[in-house]
Amino acid sequence: MGESPGSRHISVQPKGSLVPQPQRLMLRHKLHSLLYCATPGSLPQCYATDSTLYSATSGSLPQCCATDATGISTFSKRCNSCGLVYRYQDWIHGVHNYNDRVLLSIHLCLFLQFLLQGHVAVGRLRTILQRTTKVKYPREQDFLHAYLHFEAMTQHEYSYSCVKCGHHPPIVIMDLHKKGVFNMPVSDISAAPENFDGEVNSEEFWDTMSMEMVASGLLKRGETNPYRVKPSYEYWAPWIGRETRKAPTVVNTEWQKVQSTLPPDSTTDMDITEERLCDEVMKLKVADVRRLCKACGVGHQGSKTDLIIRLKGEMQNRAAYDKIFQKVWGASGGWAAILCPCGIVYSVKFLVRAESPRDFADLLFSWKHIPNICIYDFARGLATHANLRRPGAIPFTPFEGRLAESTDDNIKAARAGELSVDLPWLREKGTTEAGGHPVTGSSQHYVLYDRFHEANSRDPRDALRRLQLVPELAGQVNTQVAEQLFGDMRRNNYYLNMMSPSTHIFMVRSLIQVHNDLKNQAMRHRIAQALGPQQNLGLDGLGRLIIEKEMPAALASVRPNKTTWGRPLSLAQREQLANALRDGPDPVVEQPYQVSLEDFRSLAGQGEL
Structure with missing residues (x-):
């Protein structure tokens, strides 16, 4: 992006809240500011496109656009030899470039991402923003594709795995x-x-x-x-x-x-799609079943049971089955x-x-x-x-x-x-x-x-x-x-x-x-609260949450509190103590927490255990 008369460029650092954190948001495709094409002897030709930056609120715009989001030009480069186009696609300024004309703030993209979890369509948000900001937004289809473009360019892991059950749930x-x-x-x-x-x-x-x-x-x-x-x-x-x-x-x-x-x-033991489709038809209201019969050319007079029996007979015809299926299932x-x-x-x-x-x-x-x-x-x-x-x-x-x-x-x-x-x-x-x-x-x-x-x-x-x-x-x-x-x-x-x-x-x-x-973040939070802030949580080889064995530096100087040693042990504590002190190899009390004889010796000096 560069300056032209009557336009501004986005080149200053935006407000800190807009800068995407590297560990949370990364570009899927690593793009760099390329100056020249790799073709020998090629020279870049610069051209500008009038752009508009859209955000959720004016307070979340980058500093360069603190008052409005118009008067921006997006500069790109085109190789005069091969015709390859280089365009602005970095996120360091808190801006996502969709098509050189529509720019979305990263704040708006993340806002859309979580708004969708609240079952609000992108088109509805566009209508709300357009009415409240008095700014004309792009067509609903373009606005949706701009958000999907952001999602496609984001480096999502799509791990589809639970931190409790691991990669291979039983x-x-x-x-x-x-x-x-x-x-x-x-x-x-x-x-x-x-x-x-x-x-x-x-x-x-x-x-x-x-x-x-x-x-x-x-x-x-x-x-x-x-x-x-x-x-x-x-x-x-x-x-x-x-x-x-x-x-x-x-x-x-x-x-x-x-x-x-x-x-x-x-x-017949496994492929009974007609019967399963009939079960779904049974859940429809009588008026809906009558309309379905009319659409399939079946008599629509009689009780609901009569209508379903006629539809079931009609399902033997594949064309009729597809029609009924599309009406019921979509x-x-x-x-x-x-x-x-x-x-x-x-x-x-x-x-x-x-x-x-x-x-x-x-x-x-x-x-x-x-x-x-x-x-x-x-x-x-x-x-x-x-x-x-x-x-x-x-x-x-x-x-x-x-x-x-x-x-x-x-x-x-x-x-x-x-x-x-x-x-x-x-x-x-x-x-x-x-x-x-x-x-x-x-x-x-x-x-x-x-x-x-x-x-x-x-x-x-x-x-x-x-x-x-x-x-x-x-x-x-x-x-x-x-x-x-x-x-x-x-x-x-x-x-x-x-x-x-x-x-x-x-x-x-x-x-x-x-x-x-x-869900995984909520689960991590609950487990971390139950274990206390001193525990380091990590993942084992199967993708399950475990307590890291390395002791945090802040706990290295913690010593046993001898004033509590005189208190009677609970039944569970006595069982764990007896298990740890028995002869033989170091036992495991409960996976993934290991209690061994050496662990108990570390609690006190020699001769005190």
Whole structure:
């Protein structure tokens, strides 16, 4: 940026509150102030663009624009040899450059980021600012793309991991957000290529998605974005945290929902999308069901049950099924999510067709370690589907993912609430088995129903998938974390569902990232308060919070307080003392806190212990 008559340039340091902290905000792409093109003999040509700087309030403008945000020119350089353009894209002045005409203060960008967590659309904020500041803001679409440009240029980790459960949670809850959809007729998607094996490079896909947002600031109005991504079967990837997934290449086999290659006798056990769609139709009001019947050319007279029976018969026709599906679900299939019991999202998959257990199997097969306990509202379908897809290494064993063998006695005891299945490795890691989970050491994998869906199954064997049968899980796991997340995200549907597919999924991934960050920060804060300010918290090799072993310098001179030694010890303290003083190797009282004989000797001089 440079000066021209009648204009000002942004080159002075703004107010301290506007300077982005390096540890909090970093440019995704390292850009430097380049003076010349690398082409030999090239000379730069400078040109100016009239710009306007927008901020949340006039008090948050940089010092150079303390009174107003107009009269600014953005200077760029264009190589006269290759035509490459160099433009201002630094954040050191507290300004984000979208397209040389629209500039956003970093304060406004961060304000927008957290405002979205409050379910306020970018367009609504634009209207409010325009009316209160009496400044004409850019078009709503340009304002939204300017914010998305900022998010794409920000170096987010998108770690999708919980600081309590680590990178590989042993217990997960899986569910579908049916109402989170984008406009996309299913008929617009072409069939997958014959040689497609269902593997997609997730990093490459999401980098292309980010480049679409970045390129929007470089294109002239009306130009086609070369990085635009359209929904397809062969190039559409979920997002899974880098430490959680096996590799950048993930599994997406949605195209096989159209042409099933599994045996006919097994498809009824897992692929019942028509029945699941009927369940959703049952939740509609009578007036909505009548309108749906009219749209499908079905008789709309009679009771609600009569109408649903007619629609169910019509669903045998694929065209009618798609029409009913779009009316009930929206255009796309919503998005599937896998969460830990703390409510942190680990994986998200944006569906182009109706949900089936295949979608969650794709996500789990992309994980480095399949969780020991998977809680899902169609547990039997997921276990059957996954085991049929991997017959050589059956993922859900023993007992096909049930808690006990499906004998008449076990089923009867489970229904009566008299069966109890103890899984001690959920409390404390046992001996690591071959292929065992890194947190529990167990190689057992179960698929269970939550309390609110266990009565939905008509198979008597599913009584052995009840969460309440496991003492370590009953009353200990919040199985509604997914519903709570969807309830919160549902308040964003009024603007998310109006977006294009690429904008929709980019925005949702960003919203979930901020959601995860806020939950992890709150969890860190609670743990730090419980342990006291003297403890240093860090992450172990599995991504879980632990107390750092190094003692802070401020505690190096602290000595034992002998005045308290005469007080009687509590039962827990006596047990820990006896455990630490027993013969043999240094014991571990409770992971990750280690109490050894040497620790007790350090509390007093020789002969005093």
